[in-house]
Amino acid sequence: SLSSMGFAAGQAILPVVFVALFASFHWRSLWVLAAALVLITMPVMLLLLRQERTPQSMAQSTQSAGMDGQHWTRMQMTRHGLFWLMIPLVIGPPAWGTALFFQQVHLTEVKGWTLVSFVALMPLYTVTSVVSTFVSGWAIDRFGVTRVTPVQMLPFALSFAVLAFADTIAMAGVGLMIFGVGQGMQATATSVFWAEFYGTRYIGSIKAVGAALMVFGSAIGPGVTGLFIDLGVDFPQQMIPIAIYYAVAAIMATVGVLRYRKRLVAPATA
Structure with a gap:
């Protein structure tokens, strides 16, 4: 929960900052600025990563097995x-x-909202996401990831349904806040899920697969929605099918968790 705060802060601050900069700078110049900021942070990251944050002796002694009491490899x-x-x-x-x-x-143009008013809602979304991150982290520690995973798609489905029918900027704010609830749950539950079900010994290679899938999703989402916009289906019209997608994903995850959670080995007690 704590480690995702930097991402949340960026989502809250950077959209507002860059939209404000549009008034004085060309959009190409802002892309150059963004690239420069990334390059500036790289030496800082390299310096910080020179110090081992999880000593291997400690990591070896605190490993947790997954299903069937084994540590699953990426191939398995x-x-x-x-x-x-x-x-x-x-x-x-x-x-x-x-x-x-x-x-x-495109969304604000179809809805008749101003882009500035929509971007101004981002801090609401981010605050909700941050709160949800900590609450979901607590819920996972308290009830287990098997209780959280089946429901983590539902806020996404509800948020897209609300945004599809939103006719005021206030309703858009409600939709974004609900979306933030889902983002907070996703930030914590997915990482814990991999470790819980597949063990921690090979968690790096396992989470790399999850990260690759996320990058793949980030790539296809704008392309698919843009294609349908070009075909005459505006983005608000696409939101109901997207909400249905989330509902189906929730059902599939629930089926998977209910089927395989009995293979989890209970931790030993003193």
């Missing part, structure tokens, strides 16, 4: 049925979430 995971049931859950939020922000100019 990709051949397992639960992994395939979880793919829509992993891909959905980055795909359609990226599309939501990528198509915001």
Whole structure:
């Protein structure tokens, strides 16, 4: 929960800052500025990463096994049925979430809102996301990831349904706040899910697969929605099918969790 705060802060601050800069700078110049900021942070990251944050001796002694009491490799995971049931859950939020922000100019034009008023809602979305991140982290620690995973897609489905029918900027704010609830849950539950079901010994290679799926989703979301916009189906019209996608992803994840959670080995007690 804590480690995702930097991402949340960027989502709250940077859209407002860059929209404000549009009044004085050409959009190409802002892309150059964004690239420069990334390059500036790279030496800082390299300096910080020179210090080992999780000593290997500690990591070896605190490993947790997954299903059947074993540590699953990446190859074993990709051949397992639960992994395939979880793919829509992993891909959905980055795909359609990226599309939501990528198509915001088109969305505001169709809805008759100003772009500035829509971007001004981002801090509401981010605050909700931050609160949801900490609440979902607590819920996972308290009730387990198997209770949280089946419901983490539902806020996404509800948010797109609200945004599809929103006719005021206030309703758009409600939709974005509900979307923030889903983002907060996704930020914590997905990472914990991999470790819970597949163990921690090979968690780096396993999470790399999850990250690749997320990047793939982020790439296809804007492309798919843009294609349909070019075909005459505006983004608000696409939101109901997207909401249905999230609902189907929730059903698939629920089926997977209910089927395989009995294979989780209870931790030993002192």
